[in-house]
Amino acid sequence: MLSLAFACFIAALAIGTCVEVVARLLNLWTYRSPLYPLINVVLIFGLIQGFGVGWVIGGREALRGVFPVLFMVGAVLGLLTEGLNEYWLHAWSWSDRPILGIRRSIDKSAFIGVAWGFAPLLTVFLARLIAATPAVGA
Amino acid sequence: MNPALSRTDKIHAAILAAGGGGLVCAYWIAFFHSDLTLPKFVHDMTNPALVRLTTVYLGFESAFPLADLLIAVTASLAAFYLVGRDAKAVLFGLIASGALGFLGFIDISFNLLHGLYAPALLLKDGGLLMEAMINVTCVSGAIWSIWRLWGHPLRRAEDRPSRLMGPRENDPPTA
Numbered sequence: 001m002l003s004l005a006f007a008c009f010i011a012a013l014a015i016g017t018c019v020e021v022v023a024r025l026l027n028l029w030t031y032r033s034p035l036y037p038l039i040n041v042v043l044i045f046g047l048i049q050g051f052g053v054g055w056v057i058g059g060r061e062a063l064r065g066v067f068p069v070l071f072m073v074g075a076v077l078g079l080l081t082e083g084l085n086e087y088w089l090h091a092w093s094w095s096d097r098p099i100l101g102i103r104r105s106i107d108k109s110a111f112i113g114v115a116w117g118f119a120p121l122l123t124v125f126l127a128r129l130i131a132a133t134p135a136v137g138a
Numbered sequence: 139m140n141p142a143l144s145r146t147d148k149i150h151a152a153i154l155a156a157g158g159g160g161l162v163c164a165y166w167i168a169f170f171h172s173d174l175t176l177p178k179f180v181h182d183m184t185n186p187a188l189v190r191l192t193t194v195y196l197g198f199e200s201a202f203p204l205a206d207l208l209i210a211v212t213a214s215l216a217a218f219y220l221v222g223r224d225a226k227a228v229l230f231g232l233i234a235s236g237a238l239g240f241l242g243f244i245d246i247s248f249n250l251l252h253g254l255y256a257p258a259l260l261l262k263d264g265g266l267l268m269e270a271m272i273n274v275t276c277v278s279g280a281i282w283s284i285w286r287l288w289g290h291p292l293r294r295a296e297d298r299p300s301r302l303m304g305p306r307e308n309d310p311p312t313a
Contacts, residue, residue, distance in 0.1 A: 057167060068203035069166040072210045078157040079214040089219055106222050110215055117211070 005055045011126035012050020016041035017118060028099060029093045040092075049074055049119040050127075053092045056089060058124035070124060071117035078116020082109040143223055148285060150231075151220040157279065158213020158234055162206050169199070177254070177265035191252060198248055201243070207238045220292075222276075230291045235283035242276030249273065 002010070020037050023029055031037050053073050058066055085091050086109040096106045102108050143151075173181075180192045198250070216231035218268045249255050260267050287293065 053147075057170070060171070065200060065203070066170055068207045069170065070208045072166065072203070073163045075211050075213050076163055079159070079211075079218050080155075083218045083221065086218075106219070106224055107226075110218055110226075113213055113218065114215070117259070 002006040003017065003028045004059050004127055005051060007127035007131040008055040008059060008123055009046050009051045011130055012054060012123040013041060013046045013128065014118065015050075015122055019045075024134025027095050027097055029092045029094050036091045047119060048077060049116065050123045053077065054123035054127060058120065059127075067121060070120045074120040075117030078119070079110070079113035081116065082113035085109070094128050143221065146286070147220055150283070151217040151243030153279070153310065154220065154231065154234065154283070155217035157240045157275075158238065159210050159217065162210040162213075166203050167204065173265075174269070175265060177269065178263045179259075179266075194252070203243055205237070209234055211231050212237065223292065223295075225295045228287045228290055231283060231287045235280045235287070238276050239284070242273055242280060245269070246273050246277070 020041060032042075053070065057073060058070050086106060094108045096103075099108050100112060102111055165175060176196075179188050180195065182188045182192075212230045214235035215236050216227050219225075219227035219230060227284075254260070254266055255270060260270060
């Protein structure tokens with residue numbers, strides 16, 4: 001069986017990859033460099049939201065009590081990430097395709113920033129499933 | 139063009155992001171993973187009255203994370219929009235400040251009703267003293283934030299146009 005910490009990292013990588021694939025298929029945002037989606041998946045999803053938030057907060061407690069904290073920290077860090085990109089980094093930019101009716105880039109950044117709160121939540125749920133699954137042949 | 143970001147706006151955005159977003163998150167991480175935020179009386183298992191108070195206190199505190207989620211997210215959104223000089227900063231700032239004041243007063247009410255502000259208790263219990271300081275900061279911060287946003291120039295400003303949308307009819311010509 002995998003340790004929960006490593007399972008959190010793997011689960012977050014999987015979620016990040018899915019998000020990037022869907023965003024690419026729907027043409028929601030584009031990166032300035034082909035390296036940036038990789039950095040986003042490994043660093044932001046895997047290390048920060050998955051391992052950092054998911055495991056540190058949700059790795060040791062019963063989820064019942066901490067799930068608002070998982071969402072809260074994920075969303076606050078997500079808004080920080082989106083704010084850094086929107087105002088300074090410009091590593092990715094939004095297409096003109098609306099997201100749930102939202103058209104302005106600043107509103108898209110805010111909406112996606114809050115949606116980052118789901119990343120550690122889903123990570124912990126998925127990681128617990130992964131960690132509880134016996135290895136093949138074990 | 140929306141009004142420029144003043145120095146006080148920058149400080150306000152930093153307080154909203156660091157205080158309303160960061161510190162609320164830090165408090166709850168500490169609450170679930172350490173004894174840092176807990177008053178000393180919760181460890182006293184010898185006095186039945188204190189054991190009963192501990193049960194009530196921890197039950198009361200554990201109801202807060204979901205409500206604090208609203209504060210952390212709206213305060214961060216207010217900071218995000220304030221840095222972007224967008225009118226939504228006022229909307230989210232007032233929501234965050236109102237929620238912060240509401241929760242601050244609920245906490246103060248609970249502590250007063252259970253005698254947790256008694257000077258003798260505060261002086262010997264660092265956890266209670268920290269909580270009293272948090273209560274005062276929440277209420278005074280909420281009042282200051284509401285007062286500032288109520289008269290803020292962004293309150294009557296239009297939403298900032300998207301970078302992806304062309305200039306609107308009323309936009310000034312760009313050089």
